[in-house]
Amino acid sequence: MESGAVTHVAILPSPGTGHLIPVLELGRRLVALHGLRVTVFVLGDDQPGLLFPSLPDALRLVRLPPVDPAAVPDTAAVVTGISLGLRSVLPSLRSALLEASPPPTALVVDVFGTDAFDVAGDLGIPRYVFFTSTAALLALMLYMPALDEEVAGEYVDLSDPIRVPGCTPIRPADVVDPMLDRGDDQYRWYLHQSSRFPLADAILLNTVEELEPVPLTALREHPALVRIPTPPLYPVGPVTRPATTIRDPEHEQTLAWLDAQPPGSVLFVSFGSGGTLSDEQTAELAWGLELSRQRFLWVTRRPTAGGDADAAFFDAAGGAGPDDPATYLPEGFAGRAEGRGLVVPSWVPQVEVLGHPAVGGFVTHGGWNSVLE
Template identity: 40%
Template structure:
């Protein structure tokens, strides 16, 4: 590679769920624009995991990675929210990032630094070297619109969002109740709120924002974002999605799931998973288990050990307990014995499960990676949001796109077994479930089209490539 070859630096934030879409974005970008090189510079709280290693082993020769020295957890404040911990990890890595960039500049034509939303503090270092700063927004355009609009909302807000009587109106979005907005903004006095506000303000300082969504999925929001572009200070928006993993990295480990699915009727199984970081309370795990059994429908459940208190994000923690020990007595044996269900601990090869002909629905936490994987494979949803921006995603999926059902929660915050049974059965057997399935098929077709040679997402990537090609270091 000579010094004129354009190179993009990508800085993810800690956590596999944020790394994966950035890697997939890089893979798609260089497959369409061969003249670019990409270097990942990865902040971390620990040594690279086997999952991270396997992810980087499967990339093109024009993509490489540098893992920064790990940040000592003892250097971070105790008992801080996961999102704040992630951002502080990046902040503590800035000195190492600066050294790597200094080295790369001597041998490369660095034209842009693309940071994950939670790694946007890296733009401070990019600016020192006159490298153009971009954001990769890993969630919905609706979430992006909220983030960009949030500083204005903060100026006029006199109470917490959950106390608002009227739904919140975000540009281009369907009205949403304040309690369905992201967890970090629910308490104005919290450090999480202040951190989110700082992040939102940083978005306006980027030279461009790449969002993992597409026009046919969120037309009104994306149009509103692009109309604001330049008018009130929004950076240019590049909707390049849906960008997802093409396959799980360890299908052999999930072969039991796939063999079991091979023996089920078409579109008959509900896949149940709350992602890499989602855990339920002990009581909710029991209600969910009994409800799945009560539904009489087939299910495949990747179950995690419950959290003693509430649903939470487990991105940065390790669970050693066997989750099957927390299920109702005899549940696994009964449901497996009568061929109704298969329960696997912690993990299933999600992409392969969703693409399997026997899968007819997905009970999901509404994380954006899982949402887009469902879209790409045309699988209708049961929306069960837990944390972060997932309630906002659930509102969009249920009320906006109408591709999901959302179970009712009782006054104790639990979805009772009868409600679980009803919503699972409705998705697979009712007329409403059929309408949802057909709607999801339409969106799947649209997703395929936007990724085609002249599709809108492919064109957005070309616009980005042209802009970066024309950039030179000052």
Template identity: 35%
Template sequence: MGHLIPLVELAKRLVLHHNFFVTFIITTDDGSSMKPQKTVLKSLPDSISSVFLPPMNFDDLSKDVKIKNRIALSLTRSFPPLRDSIKVLADSTRLVAFIVDVFGFDVLDVVEEFGVPSYIFFTVNAMSLLLGFYIPKLDERFSCEYRDLPEPLKLLWCVPIHGSDLPHQMQDRKNVAYERMLFSVKQVHLAAGIMVNSFIDLEPGAFKALNEVGEGKPPVYPVGPLSQSCSDRGVESLSV
């Protein structure tokens, strides 16, 4: 649900301000965790529809697999029905863009097959995105764990960060989650642009740095803040 709410708010704005039609394509599981998501999506206007992919089998996974790794696997294992869903949309509508969240980097290769521009929606702050572009250089420069670095990391135009304060995915460089972060950064060049749920006045340094770092990096667009109030119920309640 954490990433769905900002995506729903983005969809509302695309509908309200640009007269787009939006279709969510969502991976599923066999549990009850989908009920809150379906409740939110069913409350949206007809111009925002949803496609739920068939649930994948995870019987081969151990019980201690981290949730983020499970989410990534649910996506890669859903490639065949995902490709079919995109084809149906491409054949039946004027498909102008495809948007993925930070768990959907693997999909960029699939979308490229259809010649549709893809965009990444980064649901958190611009400084976290900036840090992501630094990861390959940090990985080459340091051999120890980042939490053991004697000096804070210095990001362009941003406050220094102690290694122990980096995201938990970066605290164990042998973990699958860290490897996925490296992979994701390398996939970014496939996107036509990156939308960030933040705004320039809030993070002027981070956005300035994002315009200067990252060879081959797509343009970055501040589109935030996108959030849902307790009273939000569909596109009618959106105030801008």
């Protein structure tokens, strides 16, 4: 690179709040800590302004044209939908990269964006993965092509644990959702993305050495993972949205309610930026919270008839329209819980809630963003 040239990093996140939050924070840190210029391409209905009301001038948001609905079947599972959607915007991405000034000196994608490597390769731009989950999952995904050849039948039907070299064995029942059904398109897309990770010039991980020493050591040193080949790894975490002392007026009522509760008395219940429950699960959770007599703050979403846990994935910030909990919670629930519990539809500023003195427990789906926060 010429002396004095500006390093310009372009970042393509997958759609969905859970992907956008760490990418925006990564971009903010690249600007603030390293003086880089950053462009983040925004997809779908994502609303970055709701998550980060203030961003540095050197971090630019560029909204790509919406995904063609014909490119993604209505019945597509989340991984399939994301992968097809990202593939459909590659021509727009190419044009945006060519028009960018100064020209990007790196393209960073997240776990489902590896098809963009072809565009970066054609333009001579180094390509990187920002892996927003755990090092243990990265090891599983890098080893997935080998497992695909070694294992016959469904992983969930295995009697022995799934073994990734150098890592903690995985119970078949605990395998990630896209690997549950090898006959589903979602599995093939997950395998496709995994098989392309070795094409990256390096992988940035949203983790730290102290949290995951075993899988990080395996990724760097175990012969079976090294010869994949595993690209150079850089743990850069925890990359999470920072708490702010400036309260968003839209969520002031929620934080004011917490202010009125005793320290450590509130159970925070939230299942991620896109998680949903079935009607039965929602009712059972409501009755459990009511009968427990425990103070609670519950982030709810409209239930799904089929119990699809990812049904709200693309509408986590409220893109699906009004969500009235009174239409799906047990009759009279809000009245009986008044004063002791608060129900908030769709979304709350989770970092601020988790850092509030009144919150003493967290019921979560275990997503990596939530764990780090």
